[in-house]
Amino acid sequence: MSPAAGRIAVYPGSFDPITRGHEDLVLRSLRFADKVVVAVAVNAAKQPLFTLEERVALIREAVSHAAVEVQSFDGLLVDFARRVGATVIVRGLRAVSDFEYEFQMALMNRHLEPALETVFLVPAFDLTYLSSSLVREVARHQGDVSQLVHPAVFRALQRKFKK
Numbered sequence: 583m584s585p586a587a588g589r590i591a592v593y594p595g596s597f598d599p600i601t602r603g604h605e606d607l608v609l610r611s612l613r614f615a616d617k618v619v620v621a622v623a624v625n626a627a628k629q630p631l632f633t634l635e636e637r638v639a640l641i642r643e644a645v646s647h648a649a650v651e652v653q654s655f656d657g658l659l660v661d662f663a664r665r666v667g668a669t670v671i672v673r674g675l676r677a678v679s680d681f682e683y684e685f686q687m688a689l690m691n692r693h694l695e696p697a698l699e700t701v702f703l704v705p706a707f708d709l710t711y712l713s714s715s716l717v718r719e720v721a722r723h724q725g726d727v728s729q730l731v732h733p734a735v736f737r738a739l740q741r742k743f744k745k
């Protein structure tokens with residue numbers, strides 16, 4: 583990474599779909615990164631509700647910021663991070679239940695690429711228990727998730743689950 587490029591953070595995930603919790607973490611990442619690359623994993627979920635293209639498009643609508651880029655990636659996260667010049671991986675830690683999996687991933691990523699640091703961010707208090715899977719579950723049964731996702735995501739969920 584050239585110094586002129588500034589610090590680039592990569593924020594990886596499935597984003598199926600992006601929630602207000604993810605949006606919060608992207609903006610928090612900009613407090614220490616000059617640029618955040620939201621990296622949408624191709625194969626993270628076997629049966630995603632939204633296609634890769636839909637997930638990328640929804641993130642672009644939900645987070646439109648000059649310092650935020652959205653890209654999809656296949657293969658190892660560390661290889662993607664190297665390609666985009668990132669030095670930091672950002673992940674959110676919501677509850678103790680996230681810890682084991684996140685710790686394993688962080689250590690494996692460090693094993694694969696020692697120069698890449700993982701940082702864990704704590705989401706906003708009212709978004710701590712929010713997850714894409716809960717949003718999908720509630721939307722599937724016509725529950726109101728309008729406060730939990732961007733309006734574009736809300737409309738996309740309504741289209742997916744309309745009766």
Ligand code: PNS
Pocket residue numbers: 594595596597623626627657658659660686687688690691
């Ligand atoms: O939002 P998710 O589903 O918890 O994100 C998981 C993700 C996409 C970050 C993780 O599965 C990943 O990094 N996949 C890419 C493949 C890879 O690098 N695997 C080794 C990580 S230890």
